[in-house]
Structure formats: C-alpha cells, structure tokens
Amino acid sequence: MQESYSVLYDDGRRVLQKFLLSRGVSEDESDEIVQNLFVGILNHWSRLQFNSASAWYGYLYESCRNGIRHAAKNPNPSSPLRETEDHRIDVHGIIAKVLDRERLYNVADEVWLGAEPEDGHKRCLAAQLHFIDGLSPEEALKVVAAGQPPIQPDDFLEWISSPWVLRKVAFNELYISSDRLCAEILGLESWSNDEFDRIWLHAKRNDPELVAIGDWTCIEVDFILMRYRAGIPFSLALAKTAKPLSRERGLEIHDRCRSRYPFVKKMINLWGRTEGIPFRDQALGANSLWKRLVFQYYVLHELPQDDILERISPAADVAGYRIRNINTWIANRLLDDILSWRAKNDG
Incomplete structure (x- = not known):
C-alpha cells in the first residue's frame, strides 16, 4: 500500500501544485491544500476506490476546488487569492483530458503521424540512429x-524513410518535456x-543576485523554473x-532562454x-507533424498558445511550413480530427 500511495502522491502533488500556483494560490497555501488532501486520502485509503484515471484525477481536482474555496473564505493576508469564483475548476474538462491518457496519446499518434507499420519500432530506432x-x-x-538485420544495407534508406517513420523521429526530437527544456x-x-x-x-533561499548555476542568478533561476517547469504564466x-521582477527584466530573461531553445x-x-x-517534404513540411506537437503541448502540459508557438513555429519554418496562429487548431480542428478517427475506427 505504501508503495502505491507514494507513486500517487508524487504524481498528484506535482499536478496539483502546478495548478494551484498557476491560479495565484500562494506557495504556503498550495502546500497546505495538497498536504491536507493527501493526509485525508491516506487516512481513508481502505475505503477509497478509483476505477479509472478519470475517477482519480476527478477526485483530486474536486478536492482541490474545495481547498481553494476554504482558503478564500478563510484568507491568509499574504495570499493573492481573490474571489472564489475566479478560481473555479472545470472538472469535467480535466477528466476528459486525463481519461485513459496513454490511449489518447496512441490515438493522437495514429491520427497525425499515421498508422504504425508492423516493424515500426525497429524502423524508428534505426532512423534515429542514422x-x-x-x-x-x-x-x-x-x-x-x-x-540479424531484417533487411540488407542497400535497402536501408527506403526502409527507414516512410512518412510515418520520418514524422515519428521528428516528433521524438522536437517534443521536449518541461524538465528537459529547463535543463537545456x-x-x-x-x-x-x-x-x-x-x-x-x-x-529561493539565497540573495536574488547571487550566481546560482552557470551564468544565471538565483532570481533568474527562480523565474525560469516557475515559467518552464511549473508552467506559471509570465506576468x-x-x-x-x-x-518581484520588472517586466523589462523578465523579458530579458525570456530572450536569453529562447536563445538556448534546442528546437531549431x-x-x-x-x-x-x-x-x-x-518523402521528407510530405512528412515534415505538412501540418500533421505540427498538429501532433501542438496537441502534446496543449493537452499534456496545458501550455498557452504563445508558449507553444515559441517551441514549434521557428522549427516549422525550417521545413517550409508556416505557423503563426494555432487558435483554430486548438478551438476545434484537433478535436475534429480525433472524433473523425474515432468514428472510423471505434464504430
């Protein structure tokens, strides 16, 4: 029981703290809400049953909403919380996002990268290596x-150059997790x-202008980890x-960060x-690859559109595909693509 609880705690703590911080809840209140929630889960562990990922995450976010309401009714003077209504959580939307997450990403692969060939894993690995x-x-x-090579070297390029393989390799290269981007x-x-x-x-604990790591000061590292690891909005x-940083200082840090992006x-x-x-132009210079990346960053990381564009637009330019606005993709086209696939494949 202890092992399974620890896994759920580590996952849930990160998800909920990121959510609370992004809604303006102070760090102290965020820690208190999350700690109280998981103490309650531990105390009632034997009576709790979660039959799916949606049930688990739905419970977490609903409990989080109650914690925010309590904090708003019993405010801490140092908290930036405003009206409770400003921090309502769309539980149904969140559940839809986490419902059978692994299946969702597999479907996204097939919708935009194409159907994986029988030996797709070997082809993708070989293409990556080459x-x-x-x-x-x-x-x-x-x-x-x-x-025991599956093919002869003379046939190698043809074997690793299908549109699916090229898109998959490109996706694996261009999708970069928050932690990995922070490390870069x-x-x-x-x-x-x-x-x-x-x-x-x-x-956080040292002089803001003290050098923390490399050529970054403590306050700059604090800002970077909030922006890129926790996903907290710029302002x-x-x-x-x-x-508190001035907007000019924040933009300066942001420009330095962008200069170190690995995407291009x-x-x-x-x-x-x-x-x-x-098949290079067909695979890398059409919208399918870029839709898959937008879907990943939007659904998994819940990044705002500007942050997503910073990651994909300059890289897409290299392939001759121009992306300047993804609002229509996010608003309806990505969902339409998923629903169309489901209608054809799930009946």
Missing part, C-alpha cells in the same frame, strides 16, 4: 537487429526531480519571485540529414 546519431546503415542495423536552458547535462528541487530551493511569475537546432540537423529522402 539521421540523428550519424551511424552508418550497417552500424544502425547491427544495433536494431542484434546481429540552465546548461545541465543530467537532471532529476530531486536535483531541480534542490536548485529551486537554493535559488504571474514576475510577481512570485522572491524579489534539432530541426536543422534532421532536415539536413534527410536531404534527398523522397
């Missing part, structure tokens, strides 16, 4: 097939949750650092390595 890591066909085949920005070669927590705590992150560099590398491949 196009990204620079291995020769012979070397890549040895790794993929453990000494801060110049970390390796990282873990504990390491980020240690860095963040150090940044709110400015106010929540230990010493990765796309230039992939685009160059696939030069001459027949």
Whole structure:
C-alpha cells in the first residue's frame, strides 16, 4: 500500500501544485491544500476506490476546488487569492483530458503521424540512429537487429524513410518535456526531480543576485523554473519571485532562454540529414507533424498558445511550413480530427 500511495502522491502533488500556483494560490497555501488532501486520502485509503484515471484525477481536482474555496473564505493576508469564483475548476474538462491518457496519446499518434507499420519500432530506432546519431546503415542495423538485420544495407534508406517513420523521429526530437527544456536552458547535462528541487530551493533561499548555476542568478533561476517547469504564466511569475521582477527584466530573461531553445537546432540537423529522402517534404513540411506537437503541448502540459508557438513555429519554418496562429487548431480542428478517427475506427 505504501508503495502505491507514494507513486500517487508524487504524481498528484506535482499536478496539483502546478495548478494551484498557476491560479495565484500562494506557495504556503498550495502546500497546505495538497498536504491536507493527501493526509485525508491516506487516512481513508481502505475505503477509497478509483476505477479509472478519470475517477482519480476527478477526485483530486474536486478536492482541490474545495481547498481553494476554504482558503478564500478563510484568507491568509499574504495570499493573492481573490474571489472564489475566479478560481473555479472545470472538472469535467480535466477528466476528459486525463481519461485513459496513454490511449489518447496512441490515438493522437495514429491520427497525425499515421498508422504504425508492423516493424515500426525497429524502423524508428534505426532512423534515429542514422539521421540523428550519424551511424552508418550497417552500424544502425547491427544495433536494431542484434546481429540479424531484417533487411540488407542497400535497402536501408527506403526502409527507414516512410512518412510515418520520418514524422515519428521528428516528433521524438522536437517534443521536449518541461524538465528537459529547463535543463537545456540552465546548461545541465543530467537532471532529476530531486536535483531541480534542490536548485529551486537554493535559488529561493539565497540573495536574488547571487550566481546560482552557470551564468544565471538565483532570481533568474527562480523565474525560469516557475515559467518552464511549473508552467506559471509570465506576468504571474514576475510577481512570485522572491524579489518581484520588472517586466523589462523578465523579458530579458525570456530572450536569453529562447536563445538556448534546442528546437531549431534539432530541426536543422534532421532536415539536413534527410536531404534527398523522397518523402521528407510530405512528412515534415505538412501540418500533421505540427498538429501532433501542438496537441502534446496543449493537452499534456496545458501550455498557452504563445508558449507553444515559441517551441514549434521557428522549427516549422525550417521545413517550409508556416505557423503563426494555432487558435483554430486548438478551438476545434484537433478535436475534429480525433472524433473523425474515432468514428472510423471505434464504430
């Protein structure tokens, strides 16, 4: 029981704290709400039953809403909470997002990347080794097939160059998790949750202008981790650092962060390595790949549109695909694509 509770606690704590902080709940109140929630879950563990991911997350967010209401009725003078009505949670929308999440992402792959071939995993790995890591066909085949190549080296390029394989490799390269992006920005070669927590705590507890890591000061690291790890909106992150930042300073930090984004560099590398491949333009220069990335960042990370565009638009430009507005995609087209797929495949 202890092991399963710990897993649920670690996952739920991160999700709920990010949500609460993004709604303007103070860190102290956020910690208190989450701690009280999980103490209650532990005390009533034997009587609680969650038959699906939707039930579990629905319970968490509904309980979180009650915690926010309580905090609003019993305000802490240091809390930025305003009216309770400003912080209503769309539980049904959240449940829809987490419902059978693994299945949802598999469907998204098929909708926008295409149907995976029978040996898709081997093809994708071989393409990754060849196009990204620079291995020769012979070397890549040895790794993929453990000494028993499924094809001859002369047929290698054709085998790894289907639109599905190219889109899948591109997606794997261009989708970058929040923690990984933070590591890229801060110049970390390796990282873990504990390491980020240690860095963040150090940044919050020390002189704001003290160098924290690399060429970043403590207040800059605090701002970066709020923006990119916790997903807190720009204007709110400015106010929540230990010493509030001016908008000009925040924009300066933001520009420095963008200069360290890896997305364009990765796309230039992939685009160059696939030069001459027949399906390259079809796979990388059409909207399917970019819709899949928008879906991932919007549903999994709940990023605002501007943040998503910063990640994908410059990379799409490399492939000759122009993206300047994703509002219509998010508003209806992504959902329409999913529903159309479901109508055809699920009956």
